[in-house]
Amino acid sequence: MKLGEILDQGFTLYRRNFWKLAGTTVLPALIMISLQVVDRVWIHLGLRIGRPVDRTDAWGLGFLVWLIFSHIAAFVHPLFYPAVVKVTTGILFDEPVSVTEALRFAAERWRGYLWLDLLKNAAAPLLPEAIGFGLIAALAFADETFHLDPQERATGFIVFLIILAVVGVCFWIAACVAFAVPAAAVEGIGGFRAIRRSWRLSRGARFQVFLTWMTTFILIMFLWFAIGFIVRSIESFLYGTLHLHFVNQTFYFVSIYILAAVYDSAIGPIYPVLLLLLYLNQRVRKEGYDVEQMMEAAGLAAPVPKPASEAETAPAVVGAADPAVEVRDRQAVGESRA
Numbered sequence: 001m002k003l004g005e006i007l008d009q010g011f012t013l014y015r016r017n018f019w020k021l022a023g024t025t026v027l028p029a030l031i032m033i034s035l036q037v038v039d040r041v042w043i044h045l046g047l048r049i050g051r052p053v054d055r056t057d058a059w060g061l062g063f064l065v066w067l068i069f070s071h072i073a074a075f076v077h078p079l080f081y082p083a084v085v086k087v088t089t090g091i092l093f094d095e096p097v098s099v100t101e102a103l104r105f106a107a108e109r110w111r112g113y114l115w116l117d118l119l120k121n122a123a124a125p126l127l128p129e130a131i132g133f134g135l136i137a138a139l140a141f142a143d144e145t146f147h148l149d150p151q152e153r154a155t156g157f158i159v160f161l162i163i164l165a166v167v168g169v170c171f172w173i174a175a176c177v178a179f180a181v182p183a184a185a186v187e188g189i190g191g192f193r194a195i196r197r198s199w200r201l202s203r204g205a206r207f208q209v210f211l212t213w214m215t216t217f218i219l220i221m222f223l224w225f226a227i228g229f230i231v232r233s234i235e236s237f238l239y240g241t242l243h244l245h246f247v248n249q250t251f252y253f254v255s256i257y258i259l260a261a262v263y264d265s266a267i268g269p270i271y272p273v274l275l276l277l278l279y280l281n282q283r284v285r286k287e288g289y290d291v292e293q294m295m296e297a298a299g300l301a302a303p304v305p306k307p308a309s310e311a312e313t314a315p316a317v318v319g320a321a322d323p324a325v326e327v328r329d330r331q332a333v334g335e336s337r338a
Helices: 003-016 018-023 026-043 045-049 055-092 099-108 110-146 152-176 180-187 191-201 206-240 249-267 270-287 289-297 308-313 323-337
Strands: none
Touching: 003 018, 003 055, 003 206, 003 270, 018 055, 018 249, 026 055, 026 249, 045 055, 055 099, 055 110, 055 180, 055 270, 099 110, 110 152, 110 180, 110 191, 152 206, 180 191, 180 270, 191 270, 206 249, 206 270, 270 289
């Protein structure tokens, strides 16, 4: 299928099986919201990093905190992707499973999925980010020590190019290893095998993976900003017009965190469902996966032949039929009847 057809089928499948799919992403949504609440009430990550001086520093600090939580989310959510894969493959292959069975399926191999998650996050974005920060630190050290570039604009432009290159490399590596979790869940492999499998299978579809992620990201962010604006408008009306004074800043944050948990659970399955469809589409294109499934469904799957070396060295089995003996016996029976 083309990318438009995959997106259409993915959103249709998500809409028709919303409650079952959303049930598999409740736990990661609750984990992330709990971490954010703990940070706001107790840790105060933004204040520990440094108090902003002006609006520019505040924006930069907010982005840094958002980046930290994004990395945590990029680690937590994929741990539950196998449950989404189990539900989705059950729907596609007419083998429905419940949310409990899907979560149990993911929990049975949690160590393997945890290791795979660590490998994926090390490949993208941690490794490119570490290289980028190292280059920026080296540039700052050289500029401060040797005064290589007295113009701050040129230095800022080089830093911008480094950040742009890091973002590009992160997206490319993420697209290369995007099929690792679906491959691990469907094929029962893990670790480096799943990474290598994704690297080979994603060739020819990496731009599709990037467009799928970008489409999902834009949709999710647009809906979230719209929900936040609506909630803020309603609470401003309740407080300013109806003079309901219990609607204060604390009430707003409590309500927005509750909505965020519900929203994350609702939109959480969209990307893994689309990613699974892209993975299956690549297997159909490159390996004839649809023909394989039809043959298995019809009971026509041919047994895998033994290698010639095994056939030659296989020990004789007592009672096994020898073709030469069978021919000789049939000839003797025919002569006796004659």
